[in-house]
Every structure is written in structure tokens, then in C-alpha cells.
Amino acid sequence: MVIGFLVSYKSNLLSLSMRILENHSLQAYNTFGIDYKADFFAVVKSVSELRKLLAEPEFLRLPKLFLGGGSNILLCGDYKGLVVHIDLKGIADLGNGLIKVQAGENWHEFVLWSLNHGYNGIENLSLIPGNTGAAPMQNIGAYGVELKEVFVELEAFHIASEEIHVFDRESCHFGYRESVFKNIHKGAYIILSVTLQLRNDGLVNTTYGVITEVLNQRGIDKPAPKEVSEAVISIRQSKLPDPKEIGNSGSFFKNPVILRATFEEIKKQYADVPSYPVNGREVKVPAAWLIEKAGWKGKRIENYGVHEKQALVLVNYGGAKGEDIYKLAQDIQSSVKVRFGIHLQMEVNVIVS
Numbered sequence: 583m584v585i586g587f588l589v590s591y592k593s594n595l596l597s598l599s600m601r602i603l604e605n606h607s608l609q610a611y612n613t614f615g616i617d618y619k620a621d622f623f624a625v626v627k628s629v630s631e632l633r634k635l636l637a638e639p640e641f642l643r644l645p646k647l648f649l650g651g652g653s654n655i656l657l658c659g660d661y662k663g664l665v666v667h668i669d670l671k672g673i674a675d676l677g678n679g680l681i682k683v684q685a686g687e688n689w690h691e692f693v694l695w696s697l698n699h700g701y702n703g704i705e706n707l708s709l710i711p712g713n714t715g716a717a718p719m720q721n722i723g724a725y726g727v728e729l730k731e732v733f734v735e736l737e738a739f740h741i742a743s744e745e746i747h748v749f750d751r752e753s754c755h756f757g758y759r760e761s762v763f764k765n766i767h768k769g770a771y772i773i774l775s776v777t778l779q780l781r782n783d784g785l786v787n788t789t790y791g792v793i794t795e796v797l798n799q800r801g802i803d804k805p806a807p808k809e810v811s812e813a814v815i816s817i818r819q820s821k822l823p824d825p826k827e828i829g830n831s832g833s834f835f836k837n838p839v840i841l842r843a844t845f846e847e848i849k850k851q852y853a854d855v856p857s858y859p860v861n862g863r864e865v866k867v868p869a870a871w872l873i874e875k876a877g878w879k880g881k882r883i884e885n886y887g888v889h890e891k892q893a894l895v896l897v898n899y900g901g902a903k904g905e906d907i908y909k910l911a912q913d914i915q916s917s918v919k920v921r922f923g924i925h926l927q928m929e930v931n932v933i934v935s
């Protein structure tokens with residue numbers, strides 16, 4: 583449910599001052615590093631540029647893809663339409679920890695900005711790749727914290743009406759790697775800015791065991807938010823492949839939430855199956871464990887495969903095709919389904935135009 587309309591405006595400015603690139607490589611715009619091309623490509627730095635671009639008659643009927651850092655997509659071919667890199671910049675401190683961040687701000691740099699300005703609340707989300715505009719798309723989360731915990735509202739451009747709508751936390755329907763922008767409003771909005779409520783009480787969340795382990799190794803028993811951020815950064819660097827070295831989009835699948843009764847059946851056969859309680863009826867099972875047990879961890883097929891240390895991460899060793907990685911993901915889904923009766927949902931946005 584949309585909670586407010588900020589602007590109602592129809593553009594009649596059809597002359598474009600920004601550069602539109604034709605047949606442009608998207609390799610630098612996806613962390614899988616896959617070299618497909620977009621028929622048309624533009625970078626927008628303001629809402630007025632965005633309005634002008636979308637009103638351009640040449641583009642009205644074309645499919646459109648809006649991108650931040652490209653760290654949660656799998657391109658499956660050349661994009662037969664217009665790709666728009668959202669590059670709106672700016673961080674505004676509205677007082678009392680209320681911070682409005684424009685969509686094109688790099689998420690991790692914003693986390694560092696918040697720490698350097700004495701704020702806490704998002705230190706556990708350090709080093710998540712991508713831009714702030716995409717953060718609400720899947721309610722980014724890591725190490726016991728999710729975006730929704732600090733989220734206040736966002737402004738989004740409604741493509742059909744050309745209005746800017748404001749969504750509060752409730753209207754985003756955040757879930758585990760979910761929001762309305764990934765389902766009922768998929769493709770309908772461009773997120774322009776995100777407003778978060780940060781704190782300056784120095785309180786940190788170290789409930790995720792591995793953070794405490796690293797802090798203990800460092801002799802820190804009362805960690806400051808910056809120290810938690812540094813611990814998270816070192817854990818992530820030791821566990822996850824760096825997309826600059828091996829193309830990937832982080833976790834390819836979500837951890838499935840299954841009925842406790844189903845889990846008990848699996849446990850009869852696999853006594854070591856890990857789980858995390860969700861509620862009285864359901865538990866979450868690590869997708870990485872299921873994929874590993876199904877025999878996929880470290881499997882390499884020519885120039886792509888499943889990462890050797892992290893079964894949840896599919897990788898491009900160089901020159902892979904998106905369709906091949908997608909087929910691998912589907913094969914993994916099928917074999918986990920056959921072995922455990924569990925459907926693995928893809929977390930990465932698969933782009934087919």
C-alpha cells in the first residue's frame with residue numbers, strides 16, 4: 583500500500599542531454615562479470631534526467647532494466663531494451679539519527695560514513711556489495727541484522743503514473759530477502775532514496791556466534807560499532823569470493839523455511855542436518871548444507887561452477903554464459919528437490935529480456 587504522493591508531474595521535455603550508449607557492454611555492471619550487451623544504456627544522476635529518459639518516445643515501448651551495482655543479478659543474454667544505471671548521489675543527516683540516502687550511494691561506503699559520523703545500527707551489514715537503492719528490494723541482511731530494523735521509508739518513482747510514491751516499513755512488506763518490490767510491485771517502481779533511523783547509543787548486536795569468536799581472538803570484550811564492522815569485514819573476506827577476482831552474486835539461493843515435520847523426516851536419514859527455529863511450526867535449513875549433501879560443492883563445469891568453499895555461491899571463472907549458470911542453478915534445484923523434497927528459491931534476480 584502506497585502511503586503518500588510527493589509529486590504528480592507529467593514530463594513534456596523530450597530532448598535528452600544525457601548520453602545514451604548503444605550496444606553497450608554490461609560486463610562492468612554485473613558482479614558475475616558476464617559480457618552481454620544492452621541495446622541502449624544510460625546513467626541517470628537526477629530525477630529530472632530519469633523523467634526525461636522514460637518520456638523519450640524511442641524508449642516508451644522497450645523493456646527496461648534498472649540497475650545499481652549489479653551484485654544481485656544474473657544476465658541471461660543481451661538485453662533487448664534500455665538499461666538504466668541509477669546514480670543519484672547524496673546523504674542527508676536530518677537530525678536525531680534520521681538519515682536520507684540517495685539510491686546511487688554505495689551501500690558499504692554509506693555504512694562506513696555512518697560509523698565515521700558516530701552512528702550505529704548497520705555495522706553488521708558491512709561489505710554487502712551494491713547500492714543503497716537496491717537494499718530494500720530484498721531487505722538485505724547479514725550476521726543477525728536486516729535492513730528493515732532501521733528502515734523508516736523510501737521514495738520510489740512509479741513508472742506508469744510518473745508519480746513519486748512514499749513507502750513506509752509496513753507498506754514494503756519486508757520478509758527474509760523479500761519486499762513488495764520483488765513480488766507484487768516487481769518492475770513497477772524505481773527506488774530513488776531510502777531513509778533510515780540510526781542510533782548513537784553504541785549498542786551492538788554480536789548474537790551471531792562467529793562475530794564473538796573474531797572479537798575474542800582480537801581480545802575485544804566490549805566492542806564498539808566500528809570493531810563489529812571490522813570483524814564482519816574480516817569474516818566476509820575469509821568466507822566469500824571477491825567478485826573482483828571470481829565473478830559471483832553472493833548467495834544464489836535463499837535458505838528454505840520448511841515445516842518442522844518435514845525437517846524431522848529429513849533428520850531420520852541425516853542426523854547432522856542443521857536448522858534454525860523460525861517459529862513453533864517452521865525451521866530454516868541452510869541451503870548450502872543441502873547443496874553440499876546433493877554433491878554440488880566445488881563442482882566445476884568448464885568456466886563456471888559452484889564455489890569450492892561456499893556451496894551457496896555460483897561462480898564465473900571467466901567467460902561463462904549466464905544461460906549456463908542459470909541451467910546449473912536449475913539442476914541444483916532439481917537434485918535438492920529429488921533428494922530432500924525441498925524447493926530452493928533463487929535469491930539472485932535472473933534477467934531474461
Ligand SMILES: Cc1cc2nc3c(=O)[nH]c(=O)nc-3n(C[C@H](O)[C@H](O)[C@H](O)COP(=O)(O)OP(=O)(O)OC[C@H]3O[C@@H](n4cnc5c(N)ncnc54)[C@H](O)[C@@H]3O)c2cc1C
Pocket residue numbers: 613647648649650651652653654655668685710711712713714715716717719720721722723724771772773774822823824825830831832833931
Ligand atoms: C559477494 C556478495 C555477497 C553478498 N552478500 C549479501 C548479504 O550478505 N546479504 C544480502 O542481503 N545480500 C548480499 N548480496 C547480494 C547483493 O549485494 C544485495 O542484494 C544488494 O542489495 C544488491 O545491490 P545492487 O545495487 O548491486 O543491486 P542490483 O544487482 O543492481 O539489482 C538487484 C535488483 O534490484 C533492482 N534494482 C536495483 N536498483 C534499483 C532501484 N534503484 N530501483 C528499483 N529497482 C532496483 C534490479 O533491477 C535487480 O532486480 C551479496 C552479493 C555479493 C556479490
